Amino acid sequence: MSATVIDGRAFAAKVREQVGEHVTRLKEAHGITPGLAVVLVGEDPASEVYVRSKGKMTLEVGMKSVEHKLSAQTGQQELLDLIDALNNDPEIHGILVQLPLPDHLDEDLVINSIAPAKDVDGFHVSNVGLLGTGQKSMVPCTPLGCLMMLRAHHGSLSGMNAVVIGRSNIVGKPMAQLLLGDSCTVTIAHSRTKDLPEVVRRADIVVAAVGRPEMVPGDWIKPGATVIDVGINRIERDGKKKLVGDADYDSCAAVAGAITPVPGGVGPMTIACLLANTVTACCRANGLEEPEGLTA
Numbered sequence: 001m002s003a004t005v006i007d008g009r010a011f012a013a014k015v016r017e018q019v020g021e022h023v024t025r026l027k028e029a030h031g032i033t034p035g036l037a038v039v040l041v042g043e044d045p046a047s048e049v050y051v052r053s054k055g056k057m058t059l060e061v062g063m064k065s066v067e068h069k070l071s072a073q074t075g076q077q078e079l080l081d082l083i084d085a086l087n088n089d090p091e092i093h094g095i096l097v098q099l100p101l102p103d104h105l106d107e108d109l110v111i112n113s114i115a116p117a118k119d120v121d122g123f124h125v126s127n128v129g130l131l132g133t134g135q136k137s138m139v140p141c142t143p144l145g146c147l148m149m150l151r152a153h154h155g156s157l158s159g160m161n162a163v164v165i166g167r168s169n170i171v172g173k174p175m176a177q178l179l180l181g182d183s184c185t186v187t188i189a190h191s192r193t194k195d196l197p198e199v200v201r202r203a204d205i206v207v208a209a210v211g212r213p214e215m216v217p218g219d220w221i222k223p224g225a226t227v228i229d230v231g232i233n234r235i236e237r238d239g240k241k242k243l244v245g246d247a248d249y250d251s252c253a254a255v256a257g258a259i260t261p262v263p264g265g266v267g268p269m270t271i272a273c274l275l276a277n278t279v280t281a282c283c284r285a286n287g288l289e290e291p292e293g294l295t296a
């Protein structure tokens with residue numbers, strides 16, 4: 001068997017197109033331009049690339065983009081003051097603090113200082129609680145992107161066995177909640193899970209989100225299963241730098257029914273869903289109808 005490759009780049013381009021259409025409607029019918037503020041602290045090279053892409057794509061879909069680049073030495077209070085100003089800025093509908101933050105900053109405190117309605121990352125405890133109880137919330141971008149691709153590929157996910165490998169607050173846990181919301185039977189596996197290969201072999205859907213290069217081999221995959229690879233690992237092989245996922249692509253693709261590649265799978269959906277969340281936040285803030293198909 002050779003797996004269908006789920007093209008995240010093409011999918012993300014379609015999502016951005018839909019977002020762009022909605023932005024045009026908001027401008028023409030209501031005179032509203034959705035605004036996204038991205039805050040970057042420090043000079044992490046990968047974060048700088050992601051923040052640049054976010055700014056560029058925000059402008060491309062017709063939204064207002066504001067970038068705050070702060071030095072790595074920025075103090076906690078200075079950052080909280082900036083977030084407070086953004087919380088109170090009526091032209092800003094979405095606020096995102098790029099992670100990871102430098103070690104001296106308290107990530108939980110910073111995230112929870114963002115107004116929940118503007119928390120387009122969906123990391124604030126209020127949004128986590130709303131998602132966990134099946135209520136309307138802001139949904140974390142990476143899991144939302146995975147869910148959109150799964151729904152587009154399978155239609156209904158109801159009754160499917162899903163295994164999420166990884167229990168992070170950003171991906172693993174919200175991914176499990178979303179799959180549960182779509183009536184999957186969900187297992188969250190992690191570093192202490194006993195007999196992980198056997199657990200994964202039972203899955204119709206495998207979401208690999210552990211951050212360990214090529215950890216999931218093809219012989220853990222049930223024939224025909226769908227593999228969603230969230231990993232973005234930079235490795236060196238044969239003297240060349242390479243980006244690989246958490247799944248061993250070639251052996252998994254030989255067994256799976258469908259698979260997301262790295263790069264070009266889940267990654268591009270993260271930014272597309274951030275734009276989608278910003279439009280959603282803007283509509284909610286203005287009491288307007290939300291765009292269809294862009295939320296969970």
Ligand SMILES: Nc1nc2c(c(=O)[nH]1)N[C@@H](CN(C=O)c1ccc(C(=O)N[C@@H](CCC(=O)O)C(=O)O)cc1)CN2
Nearest residue numbers: 050097098099100121141263264265266267268270271
């Ligand atoms: N506040 C947040 N911080 C971080 C998040 C997040 O969702 N919110 N996620 C990641 C980084 N990230 C966006 O911020 C992100 C990661 C990867 C990609 C992407 O398109 N990846 C490409 C490969 C690009 C490369 O060469 O590095 C791909 O997979 O094709 C986009 C966004 C951590 N921080």
